[in-house]
Amino acid sequence: LGPAYIKFGQVLSTRPDVVGDELAVQLRVLQDKLPPFPLAQARATVARELEVDVDTVFSDFSEAVAAASIAQVHRARLRDSGREVAVKVLRPGIEKAFRRDVDAFYFAARMIELIAPSARRLRPMEVITHFEGVVLGELDLRMETASSAEFASNTAEDPGFQVPQAEWFLSSRRVMTLGWAEGIPANDIVxxxxxGHDRAALGERVLRLFLQHALRDGFFHADMHHGNLKIAENGDIIALDFGIMGRLDEYTRRAYAEILFGISKPATSRRTAMSMNSPAPCARWASRSSAWTRPASRWAAC
Incomplete structure (x- = not known):
């Protein structure tokens, strides 16, 4: 399978409500357990992108510990400080491979619209355009590095939540370096x-943190499924993979807050109804710097 097909499978793996529990479990292997590309290629990419000698910067540089459709992650140790880091490296030739797959998706979407006019209501062409914009943003790791740094700054004082520290001088378009996050994958229930962690309490905290980031900061992790979360030894929730982030403007945050408040407080149902009848708010879902609704322009206009 090409990278775009695998990426689509990753999305479906987080939707057991759509594909069923059994298939969702089978698709989880696409999240981070794909065959990695050779270590020598990864080291060559790091050396070329960062313009450094890998052995001079890192005292250890492991084989891939996780591999997905677009990139793979290596566990490494900085020679000067001894700190452990995660080095994410794009797959060689990923841009051309993704373009080939997306062109096939567009062809299939056009055929669906021609052969089955009733399917046009599902807007298959728009779905592919959106998918393309999201993934194209993930092909520039500088955008993810910036997102992780902003997210870490916003959430630094949030109890029970961690974001790995970005290493700016060891990041580029095809390489991103973050602090190593030790923890249990959130999908490893056993x-x-x-x-000894309370799963119900963890689930409630994830929801509360998501709403807090969205409504307080207007900048939130838009791909916070179990594959992008770890549980630290002390019970902290660790967020990973900042390729898809979301932004909400102030008006939208207020409107959503009123709706949520109205749901929890029946006496305010009238206020909720009024806010729901207000002009449509502007929600900007970004894959790094690409807009959710208008991927060709950097940010969607409100």
Whole structure:
């Protein structure tokens, strides 16, 4: 399978409500357990992109510990400080491979619209355009580095939540370096329970944190599924993979807050109804710097 097909499978792996529990479990292997490309290629990419000698900068540089459709991650140790880091490296030739797959998607979408006019209401061409914009943003790791740094700054004082520190001088378009995050993958239920963590409390905290980031900061993790979360030994939730982030303007945040407040407080149902009848708010979902609704322009206009 090409990278775009794999990426689509990753999305479906987080939607057991759509594909069923059994298929969703089978598709989870696409999240981070794909065959990696050779270590020598990864080291060559790091050396070329960062213009450094890998052995001079890193005292250790492991084989890939996780590999997905677009990139793979290596565990490494900085020679000067001894700090452990995660080095994310794009797959060689990923841009051309993705373009080839997306062109096939566009062809299929056009055929669907021609052969099955009733399917036009699903807007298959717009779906592919949106998908293309999201993934294209993930092909420039500088955008993800910037997103991780902004997200870390916003959430630095949030108890029970961690964002790995970005290493700006060891990041580029095809390489991103963050602090290493040790923890249990959020989809490893057996290990989480064995460690004594309360799954219900963790789930509630994830929801509260998501709403807090969206409504307080207007900048939130828009891909916070179990594959992008770890549970630290002390119970902290660790966020990973900042390729798809969302932004909400102030008006939208207020409108959503009123709706949520109205749902929790029946006496305010009239206020909720009024806010729902207000002019449509502007929600900007960004894959790094690409707009959710208008991927060709950098940000969607409100």
């Amino acid at each position: 290990a989480i329970e064995a460690a």
